[in-house]
Amino acid sequence: MFLVGLTGGIASGKSSVIQVFQQLGCAVIDVDVIARHVVQPGYPAHRRIVEAFGTEVLLENGDINRKVLGDLIFNQPDRRHLLNTITHPEIRKEMMKETFKYFLRGYRYVILDIPLLFETKKLLKYMKHTVVVYCDRDTQLARLMRRNNLNREDAEARINAQLPLKDKARMARHVLDNSGEWSITKRQVWLALPASSTCSPATSCLPPSGRAKAGSPRPLPPPRKLKLGNECPLFPPSPSTLSLSPSPLLFTFSFSPSLPFSSLFLSFSPFLPPSLSLCTPHSLGWSPALG
Numbered sequence: 001m002f003l004v005g006l007t008g009g010i011a012s013g014k015s016s017v018i019q020v021f022q023q024l025g026c027a028v029i030d031v032d033v034i035a036r037h038v039v040q041p042g043y044p045a046h047r048r049i050v051e052a053f054g055t056e057v058l059l060e061n062g063d064i065n066r067k068v069l070g071d072l073i074f075n076q077p078d079r080r081h082l083l084n085t086i087t088h089p090e091i092r093k094e095m096m097k098e099t100f101k102y103f104l105r106g107y108r109y110v111i112l113d114i115p116l117l118f119e120t121k122k123l124l125k126y127m128k129h130t131v132v133v134y135c136d137r138d139t140q141l142a143r144l145m146r147r148n149n150l151n152r153e154d155a156e157a158r159i160n161a162q163l164p165l166k167d168k169a170r171m172a173r174h175v176l177d178n179s180g181e182w183s184i185t186k187r188q189v190w191l192a193l194p195a196s197s198t199c200s201p202a203t204s205c206l207p208p209s210g211r212a213k214a215g216s217p218r219p220l221p222p223p224r225k226l227k228l229g230n231e232c233p234l235f236p237p238s239p240s241t242l243s244l245s246p247s248p249l250l251f252t253f254s255f256s257p258s259l260p261f262s263s264l265f266l267s268f269s270p271f272l273p274p275s276l277s278l279c280t281p282h283s284l285g286w287s288p289a290l291g
């Protein structure tokens with residue numbers, strides 16, 4: 001099994017992007033969701049947070065007051081470090097459990113949304129590939145202020161608590177640009193689907209409407225569960241998936257001027273269980289005799 005680390009900056013659009021992957025049937029893990037889970041009352045991290053930060057970081061019902069704790073840690077690096085030492089080991093344990101569940105279900109790839117992948121570096125060595133969801137700083141600031149109802153100063157403190165997004169984009173193997181309209185970002189994910197097909201046009205698993213000739217405008221595939229066997233630079237095929245010929249679609253996509261970060265080629269099928277994802281020549285009705 002291979003792990004794909006998806007990261008970005010605060011409010012750069014990681015959760016939005018990972019939802020698209022999820023809708024497409026990929027195996028995904030959102031570490032922010034796990035981070036919320038492990039600090040619930042009754043969990044060791046909850047007790048240790050109260051010991052370290054006092055009961056003023058609690059709501060009346062005993063839950064962590066995330067606004068208060070956030071205001072504390074995003075303005076004070078030492079307290080942020082303290083919170084990280086409490087929560088990160090618990091988060092990693094849960095992440096391992098979730099990943100193992102996907103492994104048992106037969107997935108070859110799991111996409112993990114890990115906000116601090118490049119900051120902590122602890123998990124980096126386990127990632128087969130890294131993907132950054134990027135947006136320019138002004139857009140990031142505006143989206144963060146709007147979503148969290150923050151003033152500029154507080155929003156900047158949160159952004160500055162992380163490595164600059166530009167640096168992360170440089171460190172990543174693949175970048176998704178979410179600076180523009182959401183529909184453009186979604187297209188980047190969707191368009192990557194047929195681009196990664198190993199099937200030649202003659203044997204394509206795509207419905208006819210989903211096929212395109214090299215150089216012609218690409219029809220937008222609807223979000224759906226995938227049943228293709230794919231090959232692409234990001235997610236190579238399993239040994240039992242045979243590449244027939246490189247798809248012309250790959251070429252079309254990689255030089256699309258509408259995608260400034262068009263180096264992203266995602267093959268979704270490895271995130272599906274093998275029974276669904278393999279597109280062997282035989283499953284396509286192809287045999288060596290037929291060519």
Ligand SMILES: CC(C)(COP(=O)(O)OP(=O)(O)OC[C@H]1O[C@@H](n2cnc3c(N)ncnc32)[C@H](O)[C@@H]1O)[C@@H](O)C(=O)NCCC(=O)NCCS
Nearest residue numbers: 009010031032035066069070073080084087115116161162
């Ligand atoms: C500080 C807390 C209470 C704020 O909660 P809040 O609901 O406002 O934000 P949420 O958890 O949704 O996080 C939003 C984003 O903030 C950024 N962020 C969160 N924690 C940190 C941190 N310790 N350092 C830098 N950035 C962080 C991430 O980009 C994250 O995606 C919460 O983020 C938290 O418990 N953080 C510690 C755990 C952690 O490091 N989580 C990040 C995933 S490893």
Ligand SMILES: Nc1ncnc2c1ncn2[C@@H]1O[C@H](COP(=O)(O)OP(=O)(O)OP(=O)(O)O)[C@@H](O)[C@H]1O
Nearest residue numbers: 009010011012013014015016143147178180181182
């Ligand atoms: N392309 C876009 N156009 C407009 N708004 C967007 C776009 N992408 C994301 N947003 C909005 O920006 C905000 C941040 O997006 P999202 O929550 O996906 O980011 P995130 O990186 O997961 O954030 P965090 O680091 O805080 O978990 C949300 O309110 C989301 O609806």
